[in-house]
Amino acid sequence: MTMALPRTATTFSPPVMEARRWLAEAEMPADLPLINVSQAAPVDPPPEAMRREIARLALEEPQAHLYGPVLGLPALREEVAQQWLTAYGGETAADQVAITSGCNEAFCATIATLLAEGDEVLLPVPWYFNHKMALDMAGARAIPLPTDAALLPQIEAAKALITERTRAIALVSPNNPAGVEYPPELIGAFYDLCEAHGLVLILDETYRDFHSSSAAPHDLFARPDWGRTLVQLYSFSKAYRLTGHRVGAMVTSAARLAEVEKYLDTVTICPAQLGQFAALWGMRNLGQWLAGERAEILARGAAVRSGFAPLEARGWRLRGAGAYFAYVDHPFAAPSDVIARRLVSEAGVLMLPGTMFTPEGDAEGQRQMRIAFANLDTAGIGTLIDRLARVAE
Template sequence: MTTRTATTFPPPIPEARRWLDGVTFPPERPLINLSQAAPVDPPPPALRAAMAEAMERPEAHLYGAVLGNASLRQALAETWSQHYGGAVDAARIAITQGCNQAFAAVLTALTTEGDEVILPLPWYFNHKMWLDMSGVTAVPLATGADLIPDADAAEALVTPRTRAIALVSPNNPGGVEYPPETLRAFFDLARKHGLKLILDETYRDFHSMNGAPHDLLRAPGWDETLIQLYSFSKAYRLTGHRVGAIVACPALLAEVEKFMDTVAICAPQIGQIAAEWGLRHLGPWVAEQRQEILSRRAAVAEHFPKLAAKGWTLLGLGAYFAYVEHPFAEPAATLAPKIVREAGVLLLPGSMFYPKGDATGERQFRVAFANADSAGIATMTERLAALDWPLAAPGGGK
């Protein structure tokens, strides 16, 4: 018998951490950990103080509303309406235990076993894992050298079992920001075929574009097609407090409520209180964090020529990520532990973001630079450029 969990692969981040077992990193050459897209610094002092004060409120230790605290839903609706220039009210907001749970809740509400969801490649591995465990087929949508998916190519993959198209922008793992016209084309495609467009905007706060990255919420009846997912973890450093959100039509959220009540009952109260406080008070601080991430993005672009001279290619860059192609003969899954041992750099191989058997990912690595400053990024490029291993033959073969 194959269980639900046995249908999918082991989680990649714990696997990558095991590559550190038994490896020592001297003080003069410490590990540069570029494996996970989660801030390691704590929330800012003012937010920590607000969270400490919240601990004294009796209601902070009780179950809350299944779809989230009313005041947080209202605050996010106001923020969303202002940012996107569209009308969003609290009835179209649900609060979840992180954005991964938001995806799981939405897909449970939309699909049943044997259904299909289109995912562009490289895909976010947790999205693929949830679809596997749900008995839903993840239909891979190949992308070109720019990693931008094409709506016409996606339309060729639509079948009677297709229920949704799931996009992540800014993209994880590719880093690329999908242009507004790309997002509009996918919205129109989904609407044409009666599908849902799931748009995961976990990294929205670090988009290089000033203002809204798309105008989809201005479309009449947008919530008949569009479902947006969001995470408070990155903007406010609340990763351990697990607070995410869904923006969708009330009818879908009524189905999500069944999932939430069964799985979690409600998102954590302290996390919700912190998220609301952040929305109402930390706008300037988040803007500063965005500028810091953009400076790290610029540092990757500045120092990448050292790697380009050695045959590396920069495929995508944005938000928390760079996505690169390596020049070596061995596959990325084999090289990743070697890079830890020989260069003191922890990266995720592209094979973690592609279907099993697709050799494309074996040429690639994801670089999560959210916790590496500009100096660390420069050091990373120097260490990788110093690797002297057999090169792949022209065309990618050994």
């Protein structure tokens, strides 16, 4: 009798943790301090004003230490709804917002409301590996959706992949890992495709605060009955440096959130209260500071694009650069997972290979690398480019 695999055995090890193991195994160059561009996370704590507020809350706000509502702090849900009205237009109400323990939990909660065993979700390739892992562990199938030379998914390709088991299409914009921003018309076209086929569009906008355009990234919240088709995901981690507090959000119909509540009550009961109070304070008080953070991240992306010529001269190719990420083709004969390990010991650089963002055996993934550049200042980006340019075949 053949035993079925347990859910966790159906997927791969966490890529960022795998990359950290390379550090323990590598002989690091003594004259090259490590440049870690493997993880999309701020390395600095929240600004001092927010830390002081967190300290005050810890001392003076009893509710920060107690259970709260499963779907999140009511005032934070209301604040998200109000700020979304300004940012996107259309109609958004507090009962269409849920607060989650990070954006990954929001994705897992979403697919829990959608999928039965063997159902399918289309994921553009390269994909965000935690989305693939979540689908594996749910007993669902991640269907690779090819992207074009600009790393944008195509409507006609998606149409051809839809089957009777397809339940959703999941997009990430600005994209992780590719760094590209999906044009509003493309996002709208995917919404229309999902609506026409009775699918759900899962739109992960974790990096929306670092979009290069000040205009609304799409008009989906102005569509009639948008909550029937759209589940938008968001994270407070990147905007306010709250990664360790695990605070995310999802925006969809109140009816879907009633199903989401079942999942969240089973997994975490409620999001961490202290992080929610901090996120609320940040939304109300750190608008100007966040604008400065956005400007700095955009400047770093510009530094990658403007400084890439030395790598291009050696056969590297910049495929996308935006928000926290640059996505590149390397010029070497070996596959990217081999090159990534070499870069640790030869260049003092830790980055993730494209094989971690593509289906097993994918030829494109073997030529690609992701650079999470947001933790480097412009001088650090110059140093990174210089080190990579000096790596020999």
